[in-house]
Amino acid sequence: MTDQSLHDTATAKPAVERPVFQISRLSKIYQRNRFTALSDVNLTLRKGEFASVIGSSGCGKSTLLKIMAGLMPPSSGRVVLDGRPVMGPREDIGMMFQQATLLPWKTALENIVLPIEIREGKAAARRYRDRAQDLLDLVGLARAADVYPSELSGGMAQRVSICRMLISDPSVLLLDEPFSALDELTRDFMNMELQRICMERRATAFLVTHSIPEAVILSDKIYVMQSNPGHVAEVIDIDLPRPRTLEMINTAKFGAIVGHIRGKLEKEAKA
């Protein structure tokens, strides 16, 4: 990489990147209990963008993410990723859940190459071992390759699941409250790690959270969701400079944004 191109990515980031994920008129009615979980959701994710969706629990965040990931079909509406409609699970989508969901009978490294093993078989998975080790280095778990999940702390297990998500080099990361089961200190640290990883890879990320500061510190754009039925009530652009640091939490601007979102969510809670 030349000095010039380094300079380019740092400052001359194009104002509008191409859309990666496009969701229009999306609604979801669970047939089992005829419950309308989502109604008329529209959103566009652009290349390299970090977007968050925030809302009280039960407002349909996970439902939205599962539909985007192709894990369940919408009742109506359109989901398009990279020009192709999402009609089922896709290799170019990486997912992370609230629980690390590691298989206890596999080592950290074996867990990381699991998506390769499932898609391309054991031989391919063996070829990806070096890459898996690189990813472990990336998240600071260089020496955990042969450790079983029962010996990992919650934060370490989530880092392994980050590696598992990254092994197939997805173009979009869908994250469903990935760190909400962790203690606050670990969580702050993991959020900064996540930012670093996304910036390094210029990944497009979509994060579900119910922590307002977490959404603000990480995102370029925040979708505030309200329930009954689940819909996007407001879209907020966050123009804090990158890379974000934890110190920014103490700035007046940060406080103002957090206050605004809290007001929006509280209004719903009272209503």
Add this chain to the structure above:
Amino acid sequence: MSTQAKMQTRAASADGFQDDGADTVWIEQDPFIDRIPRWVAMLGLFVAIVGLWQVVTALDIVSPIVLPSPAETWADILFVGNNLLTGGHMLDALITTSLTVLYGFAIAVALGFSLGVLVGETKFGERAVMPYLVAIDTMPKVAFAPLFIAWLGFGISSKVALAAFIATFPVVVSTAAGLYAVSENERFLFKSMGASRLQTLVRLKLPIGLPYFFTGLKIASVGVMAGAITGEFLGGGEGFGALIRISASQLNTPRVFSLIIYLSFLGLALYLTVVWLQARLIFWNKTDKIGGIA
């Protein structure tokens, strides 16, 4: 204590605190019954039981035909043991019963596993097959013994069939329960990786369900013994069950006792093999086991 430390102590006590420098370590004492080591506890219980047994028989509280003395029983245990070790007719009987138990267990595991996967993995199995299985399971299965004898004769097959019949159901239920034990996140994980149904079954659901499966195997290992011996009681033949029935009809109670004891070794061997296999296979699940064996 240095002067400075003394001053600190005095300063602290002025605030109402006292520090005489001693640690406040205290020992948590288990009650006596929880502190007896295993071998002492086991041996002690054994001695107590045999002692009580000895007293009851020595005082002629019960007739020796009902309950022989420990010494008499021990002599017979040695006699039967000698017969077994020297390859007498009792060894043939033990081999016959062991084979019955092993065949019955193998059939129960294979059949129970297959039906369990059908029930746990397909809606058809859950909706259509399971109700029939439950209906059959609630029947007194021993009552089928005459049928098996009528169908399969007085040889080993009818006993194997009864043993397998009794032991199959716990394997079905535990296998199906194991397949249900997978969490929603785990299913979504495999779905997001594009796993096929077979891959999800083999790489996720079966391993997750292994502990349940083994619980079923343990119940089956007990059931298969009961089935084999019941079959031999009712259908004759050359096994240990027939020996017990003959001894009992001759009022040879010590022989009945010693045969039962050797039989329990057979059951124990099967049970412990299952436990050992479980510990080997499910190395990641270190839940506390009762006494390390259940």
